Amino acid sequence: SQELEQSPQSLIVQEGKNLTINCTSSKTLYGLYWYKQKYGEGLIFLMMLQKGGEEKSHEKITAKLDEKKQQSSLHITASQPSHAGTYLCGAEATGGFKTIFGAGTRLFVKA
C-alpha cells in the first residue's frame, strides 16, 4: 500500500524565519494536496499539485512537486504566528479513488 512520510514531525522556528516541510511517497504521486490544521480543528485545503516540477504559491507559502513525482516540499517564507499549526500532505492513493494522508508536521512559531 502507498504511504506518505512527512518530515520533520515537529518544528519550532523564530518568527520571521523561513522553513521547509517535506512529504515523501513510497509510490508515484498522481495528485498531492497540502492541508493545514489548527489544534483540534478540521483541515483547511491549501494547495494541490499534479504535474512533475509544478510549483504553486499562496501568500508566503510555496509548494513544489519534484520531477519524479515522489516528493513534495512546502516552504514558508518569513514565518508568522498565524502559520502555526499542523501541516498534512495528502495524495490520491494508487488504484483507488480515495486520499491517504501523512502523519503531519506540527509547526510552532515563536514571537
Added chain:
Amino acid sequence: DADVTQTPRNRITKTGKRIMLECSQTKGHDRMYWYRQDPGLGLRLIYYSFDVKDINKGEISDGYSVSRQAQAKFSLSLESAIPNQTALYFCATSPQGQETQYFGPGTRLLVL
C-alpha cells in the same frame, strides 16, 4: 454557517455503549468520508461514500458502521465502543471528479 457540520463536537462514553456521530453538509457534494485522527498516525479512512447508494470500507472499518441517509447526511456508528476508539473523528466531503476535500470541525470522542 459552516458548510460541513458534525455533531456532537465532544462526547464521553463508556465501553460497550453504542454511539452515533453525525455529519451534515450544505455543499451539495456527492462524496463523503469519515476519518479518525490519532497522534502520530495522521488521518485514517474509516468509510467513504460516493453517493447515497454507494458505501465503501476504508482501511480501518472494523468496529464501525455508517449510514448515508441522504446526499447531505452521513452518520458513523460505533456499535459497541472500546477505549482504543478514543480519537478525533472527521467528516469530509468532495465534489465528484475532484479530490480536494472539505472537512468538518471534528468530533472528539473519549471511550472510558
